[in-house]
Amino acid sequence: MEEKEIIAYKDKNGQIIDTQTAAEMDCSDFEPIYFDNSPEALEVIRHSTAHLMAQAIKQLYPEAKFFVGPVVDEGFYYDFRVDAKISDADLKKIEKTMQQLAKKKIAIERYCIAKTEAEEKFAGDDLKQEVMKRIEDDRLCIYRQGDFEDLCRGPHVPNTKFLRNFKLTRVAGAYLGGDESREMLTRIYGISFADKESLKEYMQMIEEAKKRDHRKIGxxxxxxxxxxxxxxxxxxxxxxxxxxxxxxxxxxxxxxxxxxxxxxxxxxxxxxxxxxxxxxxxxxxxxxxxxxxxxxxxxxxxxxxxxxxxxxxxxxxxxxxxxxxxxxxxxxxxxxxxxxxxxxxxxxxxxxxxxxxxxxxxxxxxxxxxxxxxxxxxxxxxxxxxxxxxxxxxxxxxxxxxxxxxxxxxxxxxxxxxxxxxxxxxxxxxxxxxxxxxxxxxxxxxxxxxxxxxxxxxxxxxxxxxxxxxxxxxxxxxxxxxxxxxxxxxxxxxxxxHFAGEFPMFIAPTQVIFVPIAEDHVAYAKELASELLEFDVDCEVYDKNESLAKRVRTVEKQKVPMIAIIGDEEVKNRKVAVRDRRKREQYDLSAEEFIKLIKEQTSEVKI
Missing domain, CATH: 3.30.930.10 (Bira Bifunctional Protein; Domain 2)
Structure with missing residues (x-):
């Protein structure tokens, strides 16, 4: 497959039209859209991958009926009705069928018919009838690839050979037309790119996003x-x-x-x-x-x-x-x-x-x-x-x-x-x-x-x-x-x-946690915490009856900017053993130096 293969065009009004549509008109002065990861190309690729997914679903679940399958910010999705219960575990099976269809290099064809003819053609499909109710045009376009076809404005790539780098990401439920009073349809989300590396990078980002999910961290x-x-x-x-x-x-x-x-x-x-x-x-x-x-x-x-x-x-x-x-x-x-x-x-x-x-x-x-x-x-x-x-x-x-x-x-x-x-x-x-x-x-x-x-x-x-x-x-x-x-x-x-829960010191919900090693060290820890509170610094003293290692692990999970360990040496010399999470450093400071450092890092941020 050549890198510079044309999959669509942009007309004088900035509208994207596929090669199937362009073949019906003079496109000599249209701007070509090549098979790459440009925003225009991805719109065409992802719209087409949605149809490829629907074709695979239809092959696996012949009774399936389809509503709409648009391109969205996070890729694409399709809403459909099916008798079987589909879960995330079924996505691999659908993906495998999609890959098989893509390898067949099926030509994607476009034809248009009168709306009345389309209503008759899809007379037994209530979801298609719902789609047509939302369209005011007198003529409707249909895209066909092999034994699958669906109502669609397009644009689409000219052949399924372009649809090789995709991933189905999740299954969800969606009310018909977004109306909570209507039936719940099955929705499958997916993503696709022009090359494997972009897909790999995106999936790595998705995995990192799951770790950073504010609901999980919250x-x-x-x-x-x-x-x-x-x-x-x-x-x-x-x-x-x-x-x-x-x-x-x-x-x-x-x-x-x-x-x-x-x-x-x-x-x-x-x-x-x-x-x-x-x-x-x-x-x-x-x-x-x-x-x-x-x-x-x-x-x-x-x-x-x-x-x-x-x-x-x-x-x-x-x-x-x-x-x-x-x-x-x-x-x-x-x-x-x-x-x-x-x-x-x-x-x-x-x-x-x-x-x-x-x-x-x-x-x-x-x-x-x-x-x-x-x-x-x-x-x-x-x-x-x-x-x-x-x-x-x-x-x-x-x-x-x-x-x-x-x-x-x-x-x-x-x-x-x-x-x-x-x-x-x-x-x-x-x-x-x-x-x-x-x-x-x-x-x-x-x-x-x-x-x-x-x-x-x-x-x-x-x-x-x-x-x-x-x-x-x-x-x-x-x-x-x-x-x-x-x-x-x-x-x-x-x-x-953005911060994966590791908030900067000036807004962190807890800015310092003191971990006294033994009971004898608690009073000194509380003294320092009380002094910092005078400067509106939020502190905690973690003195639970657990091993020091366990307490430090527990505190580190709270992602606080600063952990202060207090033991015999610190109490005796009025020092603090600091673990600076943001700098990933450990060092010792006197109590006065520590208080000064925290005051500087939490001082008012002026805008």
Whole structure:
């Protein structure tokens, strides 16, 4: 197989079309997509591997019926119905059949028929009928490889010979169409690449990710817990996790105040009419928790915007006061479907490091640049690299196209004039305005969307916000929605996996653990711990009635930055035998030197 073999093309509009489609048109001026690991090629390869998997499943389980099999960030999946119970143990068998089919070098063909003909063709397949209900086109395309065919827009590689480097990763359940009231289908996830080495590297990363899973580490370190009897997707913060979170909150609180932000706090429930005015009820209502109080409908807040708007509106403001910056660690609730809940990364209650900045239209660019500088400082102290993406008007949105264009242009100009690189996510904006999304890269090179900056002309209009301008006339402010971490829950999940639970000293939930060798050494250990507590250093004295070796092993599993061993020599000479986990070093210090070292390493991180 030649390295530079063409598997698809990119047309003048940037749309990827496969060679099967290109054969039906003049593709002389199209950009070729070669068989490699470029994003465009991987999209085609992974989409095709999903169909290869479905073909293998159909061969092994002839009664199987298929719903959809898209490409996703982590590879691809297919949802299907089958009589047998399929588990992770069956994946090897399916993979083997896929390899056999790939070796046959089966040509992948595409043909299109009228939707009415397709409905007749698949009359006995209720899942295909469900797929067709979601398609408005009058003509539908079908891809066929050997004895397997399925409805699909494509694109696909021209032959199964290209599909050799893949791995099926897990089996899951998925409600039909994501609707919890419908039947549960079987879903199999997989990944594929153009070469073996990339697949090997990816699988090594997956194994490392399993070790770093924040749910696993969170349980081992006693950071947080969930209790399904109390409610799914509702995290409980245990003492160590609350200490970790508190340290991050305090660092950010001081950083906000230094930058002129004023703290505010709004109620967690408001009359539904407020959410109707804002547009949340119409555009976000399915994600809200609604209730009735005194025969009036109320909504628990999914966002903090309205509280800040009402605080702003309490007084008339002069242009001299703008930009006016409010911030809040706002607790919000969103009705996430049970199938997407995932540790701290996807929960139903979370706390945003939320802020809203009210400014004049002329201040949009300097405000956005100021926020980006804030973002940069925060990401640097945690060691994250990041990239930015502008998200434009979604299908469900409020406000005119003109307002959206003005807001989107303001974001682009702010980034362009300051030399920032960014991508575009068409249709990914909030329902009330376009946004800049901040995507960070962790130690495993995975990308996570965290912070966001959103320009909003709509809510100030809907709530009739005003300020007195330099001509002593009433004008409409612009509202900038802004979060840097996104939510404390999600950010701490990412941090936990990024550091594999070995948090840096300045945020570690327990910064020092003292291990006295014998009972006679406990008093000295507690004396040092008490002194460090005066400087807000969280310490523990581990003096259980166990062997020293066992206690040290137990303490090391807690991944604390510093372990201090206390024995006769240390008590006699007021010294400490230090095991520095982050530096992977052991050394002796006097008590004074040790206290000074810890104070320096835990001193306030300024942003």
């Amino acid at each position: 349980t081992e370190l006693g950071l947080f817990m969930f209790n399904d009897d109390a409610g799914a997707g509702l995290p409980f913060w245990m003492p160590k996790g609350a200490r970790l979170r508190g340290k991050i909150e305090q660092i950010l609180w001081k950083a906000h105040r230094r930058r002129g932000y004023e703290p505010v706090r709004g109620p967690e429930i408001l009359k539904a009419d407020m959410w109707r005015t804002s547009g949340h009820y119409a555009c976000y209502g399915e994600n809200m928790y609604l209730t009735e109080i005194d025969e009036q409908e109320y909504g628990i807040k999914p966002m903090n915007c309205i509280g800040h708007i009402l605080v702003y509106k309490q007084n008339m403001h002069s242009y001299r006061e703008l930009p006016l910056k409010y911030f809040e660690y706002g607790v919000v609730h969103r009705h996430e479907k049970s199938g997407v809940l995932h540790g701290l990364l996807r929960v139903r209650e979370f706390t945003q490091d939320d802020a809203h900045i009210f400014c004049t239209p002329e201040q949009i660019k300097p405000v956005v640049i100021d926020v980006l500088e804030f973002v940069d400082r925060v990401m640097k102290i945690f060691g994250f690299e990041y990239e930015m993406e502008i998200s434009t008007k979604p299908e469900k949105a409020i406000g005119s196209d003109e307002i959206w264009e003005t807001a989107t242009s303001a974001l682009k100009e702010a980034l362009d004039e300051n030399g920032f690189e960014y991508g575009i996510d068409e249709g990914g904006g909030a329902f009330y305005g376009p946004k800049i999304d901040i995507k960070i890269t962790d130690a495993l090179k995975r990308k996570w969307q965290c912070g966001t900056i959103q320009v909003d002309f709509n809510l100030p209009e809907r709530f009739d916000l005003e300020y007195v301008d330099e001509n002593n006339e009433r004008s409409r402010p612009v509202m900038i929605h802004r979060a840097i971490l996104g939510s404390f829950e999600r950010f701490i999940a990412i941090l936990t996996e």
